[in-house]
Amino acid sequence: MKKIRLMEVCGTHTMAIAKAGIKKLLPSGIELVSGPGCPVCVTAQGDIDRAIEISRFDNVIMTTFGDMMRVPGTKESLDDMRGKGHDVRLVYSCRDALNIARYNTGKKVVFMGVGFETTSPTVAATVIEAEKKGIRNFFVLSDFKLIFPALEIMAKSEKPAIDGFICPGHVSVITGSMPYEKIAAKYGKPCVIAGFETADILKSIIRLTDLIKRREYSVVTEYKRAVKRSGNRKAQKILNSVFEKSDTTWRGLGMIGKSGLRLKNEYRRFDAGGEFRVKIPRTKRRIACICGDILKGAKSPVECKLFGKACTPRKPVGPCMVSSEGTCAACYKYEK
Amino acid sequence: MCLATPAKITEIKGKGALVDFGGIRKRISLGILDGVKKGDYVLVHTGFAIGKVTAPEAEDTLKTLEELKKVLR
Amino acid sequence: MGERITLAHGNGGKLMHELVDRLRIKFSNKILDEMSDAAELCVQKSKIAFSTDSYVVKPLFFPGGDIGKLAVFGTVNDISMKGARPLFISLSLIIEEGLGISLLDRIMTSVREASRRARVQVVTGDIKVVERASADKIFINTSGIGLIINTKRRIGSKAEKGDLIVINGKIAEHGMAVINAREKLGFISGIKSDCTNLNVQAERCIKASKRISVMRDLTRGGLATALCEIASFSNLGIELYEKNIPIKGNVRRMCDMLGFDPLYVANEGKFVCFVDKKDASKVKRGMGKSAAIIGEVVSSHKKEVYLKTVIDAGRILQMPVYDQLPRIC
Numbered sequence: 207m208k209k210i211r212l213m214e215v216c217g218t219h220t221m222a223i224a225k226a227g228i229k230k231l232l233p234s235g236i237e238l239v240s241g242p243g244c245p246v247c248v249t250a251q252g253d254i255d256r257a258i259e260i261s262r263f264d265n266v267i268m269t270t271f272g273d274m275m276r277v278p279g280t281k282e283s284l285d286d287m288r289g290k291g292h293d294v295r296l297v298y299s300c301r302d303a304l305n306i307a308r309y310n311t312g313k314k315v316v317f318m319g320v321g322f323e324t325t326s327p328t329v330a331a332t333v334i335e336a337e338k339k340g341i342r343n344f345f346v347l348s349d350f351k352l353i354f355p356a357l358e359i360m361a362k363s364e365k366p367a368i369d370g371f372i373c374p375g376h377v378s379v380i381t382g383s384m385p386y387e388k389i390a391a392k393y394g395k396p397c398v399i400a401g402f403e404t405a406d407i408l409k410s411i412i413r414l415t416d417l418i419k420r421r422e423y424s425v426v427t428e429y430k431r432a433v434k435r436s437g438n439r440k441a442q443k444i445l446n447s448v449f450e451k452s453d454t455t456w457r458g459l460g461m462i463g464k465s466g467l468r469l470k471n472e473y474r475r476f477d478a479g480g481e482f483r484v485k486i487p488r489t490k491r492r493i494a495c496i497c498g499d500i501l502k503g504a505k506s507p508v509e510c511k512l513f514g515k516a517c518t519p520r521k522p523v524g525p526c527m528v529s530s531e532g533t534c535a536a537c538y539k540y541e542k
Numbered sequence: 543m544c545l546a547t548p549a550k551i552t553e554i555k556g557k558g559a560l561v562d563f564g565g566i567r568k569r570i571s572l573g574i575l576d577g578v579k580k581g582d583y584v585l586v587h588t589g590f591a592i593g594k595v596t597a598p599e600a601e602d603t604l605k606t607l608e609e610l611k612k613v614l615r
Numbered sequence: 616m617g618e619r620i621t622l623a624h625g626n627g628g629k630l631m632h633e634l635v636d637r638l639r640i641k642f643s644n645k646i647l648d649e650m651s652d653a654a655e656l657c658v659q660k661s662k663i664a665f666s667t668d669s670y671v672v673k674p675l676f677f678p679g680g681d682i683g684k685l686a687v688f689g690t691v692n693d694i695s696m697k698g699a700r701p702l703f704i705s706l707s708l709i710i711e712e713g714l715g716i717s718l719l720d721r722i723m724t725s726v727r728e729a730s731r732r733a734r735v736q737v738v739t740g741d742i743k744v745v746e747r748a749s750a751d752k753i754f755i756n757t758s759g760i761g762l763i764i765n766t767k768r769r770i771g772s773k774a775e776k777g778d779l780i781v782i783n784g785k786i787a788e789h790g791m792a793v794i795n796a797r798e799k800l801g802f803i804s805g806i807k808s809d810c811t812n813l814n815v816q817a818e819r820c821i822k823a824s825k826r827i828s829v830m831r832d833l834t835r836g837g838l839a840t841a842l843c844e845i846a847s848f849s850n851l852g853i854e855l856y857e858k859n860i861p862i863k864g865n866v867r868r869m870c871d872m873l874g875f876d877p878l879y880v881a882n883e884g885k886f887v888c889f890v891d892k893k894d895a896s897k898v899k900r901g902m903g904k905s906a907a908i909i910g911e912v913v914s915s916h917k918k919e920v921y922l923k924t925v926i927d928a929g930r931i932l933q934m935p936v937y938d939q940l941p942r943i944c
Contacts, residue, residue, distance in 0.1 A: 231611060301589055376545075379593035405607055438574065438575060
C-alpha cells in the first residue's frame, strides 16, 4: 500500500506530537511531516537583524515574545543585545509593551511582532488602544505572517506530495474553517482542524487518513469545541482595520506574495520600520542547510548534513533548529 | 504555532475580564471577542480572549487514548 | 573577540557542565572528580561532608521564600544528599551600596529562622559592599559541613542497575513561583516555592534503607537535568514513567500556558533517592505523603533518560542548553 503523508502545519502540533511520542504509535503506512507554522522558524534573518539594529538606539526599549529572544539573526540575537547592555525586554502580551510605553514616556518602545492569524489581531487591538489613549512612543515592527498563502504552496508541492493537512486549531479559532475549503477542493487535499491535546491529535490523524482513503477532499473540524466555520468575526475586522496584506520573506521559503502584514496608512505612525531607518546587513544562507525542503515537508532533519553537527539548538544554522518547536529542534530534542 | 489555554470568565469589567485557568487567575482583554458573559469558557492567547470554547477540555482520559491507539493499529 | 560567559553558563545545563569540567580539570583530585553536591572528607577518622554554594535570585522575596531561606536550605540540602547531618554553615554577603538596612534585616531574620529549622549554626561570616550596579542588591554565599551518618553503604554519585527512583513530592513549584514574580506575568496563582530543608527527610531515608546508592536534590534545571547527570555519570540508562511524576494541577497549567516543560523547571525542596527495589517502598514512606516511585535504572538507553509518556510511547530527555522562556507558540 502507498504510504500516506500528512503534514501538521502548526509548530505547536509538532511539539505536542514529539512530546507525547505520537510518531512511535503510528502504523508504518502513515508518515507525519512538519509544516511552516512556526513563527520563530519562518521569521527572516533580515527581520531579526532589523530589530537588533533598532535595539542599539539609546532611547529605545525593544520588546518581544520570549520565543524570539534567542533566535539568531546574521550574527547575533536580541538576547545577545540584552547581554551587551541594550534595553531588550521579554513580554507575554503586546499590551505589556504598551504599558511599558505608558510608564517610560522618555523612551521609544518597540514591539517586535511575530506570529500568525492568532496573534496579529491582538496586536491590532493594542495599536487601536494606543491610538485612542494617545500613546505616541509605542511602535510595532510588523513581522507577522499569514498561513494560507504558505499552505497553498505546500498543497501545490508535488515533490513529494502531501496527502492531507492537520490544520492549526488556534489560527482557525480566528479565521474559521472556511479558508481551508478552497485549498481542500482545489488541490484535492483533505484538511482536519485539530486541537492540541493528545486525544485531539490522535483523533485528527485517524479522521484525516480516513478522508484520504475515501478520497473525500473536504474540511473537517475535529476541534469543534473551539472552531466555527466563520471564525471570530470581530478579530478579523480589527485585524483588517489596522493591517493590510504585503509581500514578505519567509526564512527557508523565500518571498511569498501577500503573505505578510503591514500597518495601514491610518496607523503608519506606529510603524517602527518607518520611525527607525536602519541599515541591515545582507543575509547569507548556508548552502548545505536544507531547511527550505524541511519546511515544505520534502526532507526530514536527519537527511541534512548539518543536523546535530554544525547545526544544533545551541548554534542553529537554519530556521528549523532555531525555534524549540522547529522540526529540527523537536527532532533533536525528542527523537535523537 | 500558537499556545492558547481555556479559562473560565469569573468577572467582566469593561473590555477586560478576570479568568480562571483551573486555579490560576489572570486579568485578560476582551478587546477582540464579542458576546461573552460571566461563566463562559474562552481560549486565552497572549493575554487576549480569542474565542469561546464549549467544553474546557478534550476527553484526554486514559480510556479514550487506549481506544484511539487501537483504532490506529 | 574570544568566547564570553553567557547566562547559559550558569543555568545548570550543558554549557555550565562544560564550564565546570573545564575548571575542574585544573584542580583535579579524587574528591572533586566525584562531582557530587558535597565533598566527602576524612578528617582524623571522622567522615565529613563539605559544600559551598552562592545564591542570586530575583526578586529577593518571592511566594514561599526569599534569598535568605534559599541560602541556608540550599547548602543544608547539598550536605544532606551526601548522607550527612549538617551542623555548621558560614554566611558571606556581597551587598550593593544602597540596599536598605531594613531589607537586610528581613533577609537575616529569614536566615536565622531557616537555620533554626534545619538545626544548623551560622558560625562564621563576612560582608563586602560593592559600588552601585556592581552587584544586584545582595548576593549570598554559604558553605557548610556535616557529619556523615554511619551506614554500611556509601552514598555516592553512581546509581546501580535495578535501582528504583523515588521522589519526595510535586515538581516545578519553585521555578513557576519565581518566574511569575520576576517577569510580572500577572498570574494570581497561589503557587509557592517549595523551598525547604531536606535533612530530616534524607536522614529518615538513610535509616530506612542501607541500599541507597544516590540521593540528589533537584534544583536548577529540574528533575530532567539531575537525572541526565546521574545517567551519564553512572553509565546506565534511566526509564522514567510520566504517569507517576507528581505535579500540582495549577503548576502544570501554568507550565502549559507559558510553554514550559515542568521536568526542566527548578525545585528547592525536592530530591530523588536511587534505591534497591527491595527497599523502595520503605524509603518512599520515609519521604512523606507525596512521595512516588517514578522510574528505574536500566542497562538499555545507556547514559540517557528515557521518558515513557502517558500513551506509552517514549522520548529521550536531553540535557538542556538554555533556560526556558515564556512562549506564545
